[in-house]
Amino acid sequence: MDKTKVNLSLDDTEQKVVSSASKKDDVATTETTSEPIATATEDIDVDDITISDKSSPIVLLFGPRSSGKSMTLVRLSRYLRDEGFIIKTDKNFKSDSKYKEKCDAFMANLDTKSALPGTPYKDFLLVKVIKGTRTICQFLEAPGEHYFDPKNIGAKDFPPYMTKIIRNLRNRKIWVFITEADWNVNNNVKKSYIRRIANCKAQLVRDTDRFIILHNKVDQKEEVFIDGHLSVSYAERLMNEEYDGLARLFENKNFFTSLWRKYNYKYVPFCTGYYEDKTLKYTESEPMYPALLWTTIEKCIRG
Numbered sequence: 001m002d003k004t005k006v007n008l009s010l011d012d013t014e015q016k017v018v019s020s021a022s023k024k025d026d027v028a029t030t031e032t033t034s035e036p037i038a039t040a041t042e043d044i045d046v047d048d049i050t051i052s053d054k055s056s057p058i059v060l061l062f063g064p065r066s067s068g069k070s071m072t073l074v075r076l077s078r079y080l081r082d083e084g085f086i087i088k089t090d091k092n093f094k095s096d097s098k099y100k101e102k103c104d105a106f107m108a109n110l111d112t113k114s115a116l117p118g119t120p121y122k123d124f125l126l127v128k129v130i131k132g133t134r135t136i137c138q139f140l141e142a143p144g145e146h147y148f149d150p151k152n153i154g155a156k157d158f159p160p161y162m163t164k165i166i167r168n169l170r171n172r173k174i175w176v177f178i179t180e181a182d183w184n185v186n187n188n189v190k191k192s193y194i195r196r197i198a199n200c201k202a203q204l205v206r207d208t209d210r211f212i213i214l215h216n217k218v219d220q221k222e223e224v225f226i227d228g229h230l231s232v233s234y235a236e237r238l239m240n241e242e243y244d245g246l247a248r249l250f251e252n253k254n255f256f257t258s259l260w261r262k263y264n265y266k267y268v269p270f271c272t273g274y275y276e277d278k279t280l281k282y283t284e285s286e287p288m289y290p291a292l293l294w295t296t297i298e299k300c301i302r303g
Helices: 069-082 097-109 160-167 187-203 232-242 288-302
Strands: 017-019 058-062 086-089 125-131 134-141 173-180 210-216 229-231 266-269 273-275 282-284
Touching: 058 069, 058 160, 069 086, 069 125, 069 134, 069 173, 069 288, 086 097, 097 125, 134 288, 173 288, 210 232, 210 288, 229 232, 232 266, 266 288
Parallel strands: 058 134, 058 173, 173 210, 210 266
Antiparallel strands: 017 229, 086 125, 125 134, 273 282
16 A cells, blocks of 8 residues: 655644545454453443543543444554653553453453454443553553444443442543544434434533544545645534534534634544455554544643
8 A cells, every 4th residue: 555654733723634545445343352242231340440540641442332432542643652761551540351362362452453342342441541650541441342232223321330430439530432433324313413412421521621523534535635645624514414413512602712612622634544344454544543532632731
């Protein structure tokens, strides 16, 4: 695959276009899944969940199963390691042996160029990003069905453990709401997903929290690539058309700041990589994607 080195200014992405490599026509558009999905009635031991760091921001990747949460974390972690950050799983988050095995498997995968299989229902992961002696942030990954289950689109409440983690901790939360370009589901499912995000904002969000809308698999939207460049503003417009009503959830109610910032979210187009059909082999996406995501997270951390 032909790749173009990208020098991307991230100060005003709405007004910029970013270079992109040409895309393969025969790549798969979804992640491979091989694990069975457990039922939503399985209990989570709330007392077995511990986040000892009560100050570093927590980044929550919010999205349904197979939306790309795991591979987003993998792609970003590999990029950050290359940039000199330390990536470390927190093995004290849960005490069971299966969790510690997943921590080891995640770290081992960072040394490969393979994709991950879909996570089973009860899989969790807490990953720290460290620079020097300081923890910059913590990524919390949870099963997609805990955020949104397309088979139970009427669900309103979230699992009790999420209340313990999210509402009882004063760490700043950075919510990364994942949307999938050309999500191949019924429109009612998309509307329900938007309602689920609205429920999240009503039940779990604090005033200090920040929001990112990550537009995954944007490489599948050929029309947003103009002469080999990704038009960020055009991609965001198409995302808002596909997920009608999502942006309105983040409308800026402050009269003065709304004059220059209509919505209180930051848009990030994203691509984890280019996948080979029916295998875990894939080619990593261009560095511009994780670079933009990390820069946006850093802005959310600062303010």
